[in-house]
Amino acid sequence: MKDLFNRLLEYYSITEDEFKELNKDVNPQSFINTYRFNNVKDAVILVNDAIKSNKKIHVYGDYDADGIMGTSILAKMFQYLSYDVTFYIPNRYKDGYGINLNKAKEIVENGVGLLICVDNGVSAVEPIAYCREHGVDVLVLDHHEVPEHIPNANVILHPFLSKLSEFSTSGASVAFLFSVYMLRRFDKYLSTLAAISIISDMMPLRGYNRDLLRIVFPRYVDGEFYQIDLLKGNEKFDETSIGMSIAPKINSVGRIVEDNSVSDIVKYFISNDNDEILSYFSWISELNEQRKEASKISGDSVISVSENDFGIVALVEEKEGLIGLIANSLLNKYRKPSIVFTYNAEQDLLKGSARSLDGFNVVEAFNSLSDLMLAFGGHSLAGGCSIKKENFPEFKERFNNFAKEHPIVEVEKPSIPMSITEVSFENYELIQKFGPFGESWKKPIFNLLNIRVGSLRYSKDEKHIITQIGTNSKITGFNFSKDSLMGKDSVNLLGSLRISTYKNVKSLEFLISDIK
Numbered sequence: 361m362k363d364l365f366n367r368l369l370e371y372y373s374i375t376e377d378e379f380k381e382l383n384k385d386v387n388p389q390s391f392i393n394t395y396r397f398n399n400v401k402d403a404v405i406l407v408n409d410a411i412k413s414n415k416k417i418h419v420y421g422d423y424d425a426d427g428i429m430g431t432s433i434l435a436k437m438f439q440y441l442s443y444d445v446t447f448y449i450p451n452r453y454k455d456g457y458g459i460n461l462n463k464a465k466e467i468v469e470n471g472v473g474l475l476i477c478v479d480n481g482v483s484a485v486e487p488i489a490y491c492r493e494h495g496v497d498v499l500v501l502d503h504h505e506v507p508e509h510i511p512n513a514n515v516i517l518h519p520f521l522s523k524l525s526e527f528s529t530s531g532a533s534v535a536f537l538f539s540v541y542m543l544r545r546f547d548k549y550l551s552t553l554a555a556i557s558i559i560s561d562m563m564p565l566r567g568y569n570r571d572l573l574r575i576v577f578p579r580y581v582d583g584e585f586y587q588i589d590l591l592k593g594n595e596k597f598d599e600t601s602i603g604m605s606i607a608p609k610i611n612s613v614g615r616i617v618e619d620n621s622v623s624d625i626v627k628y629f630i631s632n633d634n635d636e637i638l639s640y641f642s643w644i645s646e647l648n649e650q651r652k653e654a655s656k657i658s659g660d661s662v663i664s665v666s667e668n669d670f671g672i673v674a675l676v677e678e679k680e681g682l683i684g685l686i687a688n689s690l691l692n693k694y695r696k697p698s699i700v701f702t703y704n705a706e707q708d709l710l711k712g713s714a715r716s717l718d719g720f721n722v723v724e725a726f727n728s729l730s731d732l733m734l735a736f737g738g739h740s741l742a743g744g745c746s747i748k749k750e751n752f753p754e755f756k757e758r759f760n761n762f763a764k765e766h767p768i769v770e771v772e773k774p775s776i777p778m779s780i781t782e783v784s785f786e787n788y789e790l791i792q793k794f795g796p797f798g799e800s801w802k803k804p805i806f807n808l809l810n811i812r813v814g815s816l817r818y819s820k821d822e823k824h825i826i827t828q829i830g831t832n833s834k835i836t837g838f839n840f841s842k843d844s845l846m847g848k849d850s851v852n853l854l855g856s857l858r859i860s861t862y863k864n865v866k867s868l869e870f871l872i873s874d875i876k
Contacts, residue, residue, distance in 0.1 A: 364782060364787055364790060365790060368776065368791065368794055368804065371774065371804055372794065372801075372804075379793075379794070386571045387575065388546035388551075389546075391546065391571055391572065392540055394571070395537065395571075396537070397517050397523070397524055397538075398523045399515060400522070400537070401541075402514075403538060404541050404542055406497060406499055406514050407474065407476075407499065408542075410474040410497065411441070411443050413473070415473025415474050416446070416470070416471055416472045416473050417443070417445040417472070417473065417474045417476065418445065418446045418447070418467055418472040418474070418476070419434045419435060419445060419446070419447040420448050420450070420459050420463070420467075420476070420477050420478070420480070421447065421450070421478050421479055422449070422450065422457065422458070422478075422479040422480050422531070423449055423450055423451070423457075423614030423622060424479075424561070424611055425560035425561070426479050426530045426531050426532050426560055427449065427480065427532075428449060428610055428613070428625050428626065428629075429530075429535075429554065429560075430478035430479045430501065430530075430531045430534070430535040430557065431449060431478055431479075431626050432532075433478075433535040433550050434447070434501075434535050434538075434539070435447050435626055435629075436549065436629070437535075437539040437542055437550065440543060440547070441542070447623065448463075448623055449614070449622045449623040449625065450463070450622075451619065451620065452615070452622075452681050453618050453679075453681070454618070457480065458477075458481065458483070459475075459480060459484050459488070460484075460487055461486055461487050463487065464486075464488070464490045464491050465490065467496060468490070468491060468494040468496060473495075473496065473497065474497045475488075475491055475496050475498045475499070476498075476501065477498070477500045477513075478501045478502070478534070478535050479504075479532065479535075480502060480531070481498075481500035481511065481516075482502040482504050482505075482506060482507070482510060482511070482516065482518060482521075483510075483511075484511055485507075485509055485510070488500070488511035488512065488513050489511065489512060492512055492513075492514075498513040498514055499513065499514060499516075500513045500516040500518070501535050501538060502516070502517075502531055502534065503518060503519055503528055503529055503533075504531075506518065506520060517534050517537075517538055518534070519534065519568075524537070524568065525567045527563075527564050527566045527568065528564070529558065529568050530554070530557040530558050530561040530569075531557065532553060532554050532556075532557030532561075533554045533558060533569070533572065535554070536550050536551060536553070548576075548579065548584075549585055551576050552576055552580065552588060552597075554572060555572060555577070555602070556607065556610075558572065558573060559599050559603055559607065560602065560603070560610070560611070562798070562799040563799060565797070565798045565801040566800060566801070570796065570801070574796065577597065577599075577796060582597075586634055586637055587631075587637055588606070590637070590638070591609055591610070591641075592606055594861060596859070598795075598796065599795070599796045599797055600858070603798075609645070609648045610625065610644075611651075612647045612648040612650070613625045615679065615681030616650050616654075616679065616681065624640065624643070625640075625644065628640035628644065663676070663686075663690065665690070669696065669760055670760055670763035670764040671696055671699070671760045671762070671763030672690050672691075672694060672697070672698040672699070673699050673701070673756040673759050673760065674686075674690070674699075674700045675701045675702070675703075675710070675752060676700055676701070676702055678700075680702055680704065680711050683713040684700075684715070684744075686713075687699060687700040687713050687714060687715040688715045690715075691716065691717065695770065696763065696768065697714065697715070697716040697722070697763050697768065698715055698716070699713065699715075699745075699759065700713055701747075701752065703749070707746075709746050709747065709749065710746065710747050710748070710752060711745075711746055712744065712746070712747065713742075713744050714745070716740070716742070716768065717741065717770065718741075718768065718769055718771065719766060719767055719768040719770075720767070722738050722739070722740060722741060722743040723738055723739060723740060723743060724740075725759065725763075726743060728762055729755060729759065729762070732747055732751045732754060732755050732758070733745055733747060734746040734747060734748065773805055774805070775804075775807040775854055776806050776807065777806075777807050778806040778809070779808075779809070780808055780829060783808075783833055783835075783868065783870050784830075785832075788859065791804060804856065806854070806855060806857070806870070807852050808835070808852065808854075808855070808870065809852050810850045810852065811850060811851055811852070811853055813851060815827070816835070818841075818842045822841055822842040822843070823839065823841045823842075824836070824840065825837035825872060830868075832865070832866065832868060833867060833868040833869070833870075834867060834868075834869055835853065835872065836869045836870070836871050837853070838872075840872060845875070851876065852875070852876040853870070853875055854872065854873050854874040854875070855873045855874075856870075856871055856873065857870055857871075
């Protein structure tokens with residue numbers, strides 16, 4: 361068997377020279393020299409002119425982690441510049457996504473001189489036209505798909521329109537790079553917020569995105585940024601803690617809150633008062649617990665699923681912000697394309713959120729049902745739609761029929777063979793050199809070959825595998841019970857390596873994801 365380094369090269373289909381390129385030195389100055397918008401000067405002049413003219417500046421964001429990070433970056437940037445601005449995170453339930461005409465009218469009425477849209481705006485033709493017609497300048501910092509007709513904003517900074525990179529980046533990263541030129545420096549805290557958005561918004565870890573993470577992650581120091589320390593807890597600040605702990609907490613605010621207090625999440629990230637930060641953190645933690653509790657699926661007692669169903673269509677009495685989480689839970693549990701609806705009383709219609717795996721294309725399914733749709737959108741594995749209440753039974757039947765004709769095709773993910781003696785801290789460090797891991801650059805899956813079932817040890821209730829294999833290393837498998845392995849002589853364990861810390865002692869875990 362080839363050494364682990366060469367097996368990793370083969371897994372990622374790269375050469376040794378390409379590996380060296382992935383690990384080339386990156387630093388704030390080289391980052392600034394490499395990446396810039398071709399029209400960033402226009403944006404800087406626009407904002408500086410507004411400041412010189414003492415215009416009222418308003419930042420309009422979005423309710424997901426990317427929009428919240430982008431709004432926080434800009435609010436903090438203006439705080440550094442000692443210029444007061446107002447900001448707004450729209451309410452998912454009342455405002456919907458992006459700036460709308462009603463909000464544009466409020467902005468004009470409030471005497472705003474400069475509107476900055478972050479993580480939205482590139483498709484807001486009518487609201488931005490209204491603002492411009494009434495004397496409001498508009499700067500758009502967005503990353504979403506560019507429509508056929510773009511708004512007549514004064515300046516639009518966009519990864520593709522502004523020729524930043526061949527890869528897309530997050531809305532907050534657009535805001536961060538703009539802040540570099542406004543502040544004339546690479547701010548460490550603002551770059552940390554941008555890093556969170558890259559992972560939370562599942563941006564491809566190539567080019568700009570990868571380089572920014574490689575600057576931010578190694579330089580993070582516990583105790584430097586109180587807000588981030590609270591969100592991540594005792595975990596290391598990296599792609600894993602962002603995806604598993606930080607981003608879900610931030611997103612819970614937009615999912616749960618149904619009034620204008622959703623904007624308070626920005627105050628958490630820009631505050632300089634630790635007592636105030638801690639108070640906001642308690643609020644965020646409470647909302648996160650509500651999110652987790654509300655999105656739990658307690659078996660078939662909540663949603664009945666028949667073996668004859670090829671797709672799952674459910675109607676629940678939950679917040680609209682939670683139905684995507686429920687659909688994802690159903691998908692993971694039953695491995696069937698799932699769409700969950702909830703009733704929107706204000707609009708008197710059903711709002712749905714769909715999730716799927718390869719083989720069943722959500723957008724194609726929606727297109728086949730377009731005669732029943734009031735609105736829909738998304739991509740191959742996830743989407744949202746609206747239908748009339750009376751169309752639900754027919755939608756359910758036809759969605760199920762489409763799923764029958766387009767079954768999910770689960771393809772076994774490639775893995776790297778590994779011997780148990782290779783589970784070492786040294787190899788963990790080698791693996792990390794291929795990181796950071798995320799969208800378009802997945803964490804490697806390893807295959808521990810021919811492990812004798814009789815050598816495995818379990819938790820006291822025998823529901824989890826916990827097997828010590830060295831002084832500070834072990835194999836861990838949650839929800840792989842002793843009963844489930846009865847009668848088997850040997851197995852292959854699929855999983856990944858991770859560092860865990862307990863009582864300040866670090867140990868290396870091979871965390872099982874599947875058993876073959």
